[in-house]
Amino acid sequence: MKKLLLTLLLCEMLFANESAKDLAVKEASNALHKLHEMMSTNVKTRISDKGIYAGAKFCVNESYSKIEELSKSLGENISLKRVSLKNRNPKSYPSEDEVKILEAFELIEKSNAYLPSEIVQLNNDGEYKIYFPSTMSNKSCKSCHGAQKGVDIQVQELIKSKYPNDKAIDFVSGQVRGAVIVTVKQKQ
Numbered sequence: 001m002k003k004l005l006l007t008l009l010l011c012e013m014l015f016a017n018e019s020a021k022d023l024a025v026k027e028a029s030n031a032l033h034k035l036h037e038m039m040s041t042n043v044k045t046r047i048s049d050k051g052i053y054a055g056a057k058f059c060v061n062e063s064y065s066k067i068e069e070l071s072k073s074l075g076e077n078i079s080l081k082r083v084s085l086k087n088r089n090p091k092s093y094p095s096e097d098e099v100k101i102l103e104a105f106e107l108i109e110k111s112n113a114y115l116p117s118e119i120v121q122l123n124n125d126g127e128y129k130i131y132f133p134s135t136m137s138n139k140s141c142k143s144c145h146g147a148q149k150g151v152d153i154q155v156q157e158l159i160k161s162k163y164p165n166d167k168a169i170d171f172v173s174g175q176v177r178g179a180v181i182v183t184v185k186q187k188q
């Protein structure tokens with residue numbers, strides 16, 4: 001009887017855990033969707049209305065703070081950021097435990113395997129970190145992260161002047177550019 005109870009208890013814990021993780025992934029996916037919407041509204045419309053330089057100006061001058069703003073608006077238990085091992089903004093380099101997951105994405109890519117839609121990590125503070133790979137998914141990425149010859153000269157100058165240590169160049173289509181990390185605190 002004792003054994004049965006213990007097994008039941010263990011099962012319950014396992015399932016409770018799984019659904020907490022699933023819930024966290026769901027919340028994180030919603031947050032990612034909001035980020036895509038915000039970036040698309042701002043960058044895509046600027047590029048199609050006023051050209052690539054206007055889009056680049058938004059990315060350089062406003063995108064970081066807009067993403068911070070969006071992150072704050074998501075509520076207390078959830079936050080979001082963009083990171084890259086070959087970062088443009090010096091503030092967007094991943095932390096030590098995050099580097100490993102970003103390297104994992106690169107390893108998967110180099111192995112010609114399909115990238116997972118996300119990787120979930122439970123950190124020491126009991127927070128779920130959901131890593132969504134960010135890939136060079138459309139041609140427009142290359143106009144700011146691709147080979148120099150494909151980047152408008154004014155855009156190059158703007159980027160160089162703001163980020164003297166820019167590493168986010170020479171990416172090709174489909175390549176992993178970085179990740180969006182959503183952190184979800186477990187509700188008590």
Ligand code: HEC
Pocket residue numbers: 043052055056057059060063064082083084086087088089090092134135136137138140141142143144145159168177178179
């Ligand atoms: C119009 C220019 C432009 C386009 C198009 C563009 N980016 Fe960027 N991207 C930038 C700039 C500028 C930054 C640095 C923003 C900042 O200061 O945080 C950046 C930053 C990033 C970052 C954050 C990490 C870092 O390196 O600082 C990721 C990830 C990223 N871009 C991915 C992409 C992807 C994927 C695409 C295509 C879907 C794309 N970008 C299209 C200009 C652009």
